[in-house]
Amino acid sequence: MTPTPTGRATARSIADELRTEIRSGVLRPGDVLPTSRVLAERFGVTPKTVGSGIDLLKAEGLVIGEQGGRRRVRANKPIVWNLTKFERNGRRDSAAGDDWSTAIRDAGREPAQHVSVSTVPADEQVARWLGIPVGESTVQRVRIRTVDDQPYQLATSHFPSTIAAGTPLMEERDVSLPGGILAFIGYPQVQIRDEISVRMPDPDETERLQLPPGTPVAEHVRIGYGEAGPVRVMVTIAPGDRHKLVYELEV
Structure with missing residues (x-):
């Protein structure tokens, strides 16, 4: 995870790490992302900060939202x-x-x-x-x-x-x-x-x-x-x- 001066994760650093996991295949196309609560515990931040980080990935087209609040790695077969x-x-x-x-x-x-x-x-x-x-x-x-x-x-x-x-x-x-x-x-x-x-x-x-x-x-x-x-x-x-x-x- 990209460190900040205080050692606390930001929305941008959360997005950076999840993006790396998507591109490396740790998170594969179609995988459901962990819940905001789980990610908040992992990164030591609030669920709101996690949501802001995932919103960055949505804007990049790497993650899509689904009914029920799930977030999934986009999976398309070109x-x-x-x-x-x-x-x-x-x-x-x-x-x-x-x-x-x-x-x-x-x-x-x-x-x-x-x-x-x-x-x-x-x-x-x-x-x-x-x-x-x-x-x-x-x-x-x-x-x-x-x-x-x-x-x-x-x-x-x-x-x-x-x-x-x-x-x-x-x-x-x-x-x-x-x-x-x-x-x-x-x-x-x-x-x-x-x-x-x-x-x-x-x-x-x-x-x-x-x-x-x-x-x-x-x-x-x-x-x-x-x-x-x-x-x-x-x-x-x-x-x-x-x-x-x-x-x-x-x-």
Whole structure:
């Protein structure tokens, strides 16, 4: 334990020692932390000081709180999301699932996608991505992607209504077609552009993805281009503790 000038533990020194135990494996993912009373006796402080130290670990995303007052070491099994292969030539869409779902199943996990569809005017950002006027109609598909029944991604796609109207993209379900829906309806993607940023989530993302405090997210924007220009933009919010993003490039 990190000593202080008086030899008395502080919230910071308690957090430092517990963090070391988590990272060294003494406290493993999923382990329940000792109670505040037990830790207070161990460190020679009040339960309030212990609580302040654990709050620091919660803010770092190392510890989560549960009902009943228990605190547990965060345990997540990240997925490897290979963005080089995702939606490229030879994509694995079928009636059983799209390219993303197939990759998750190949990794021995269980995917699901919960879909809602609406027609909305393009805001300034979406209009820039799609190269259309602000306010022009788009079809918006919002998918909450789960892995083993846990929310892993929030994916929101926008399509120009001139492309999506009257197609399976309007169906409020997890639609998957061989080669991808856009290729199936006559608008295959021939080029993609990715934009990735890392930030803290907003309150809606925190709620929908069930994010513990202190969890950053990656915002992955993928713009798909057809022969005549953009045909789709998809914005995926991916919790940082549940993903490893991979690119494989020839040099």
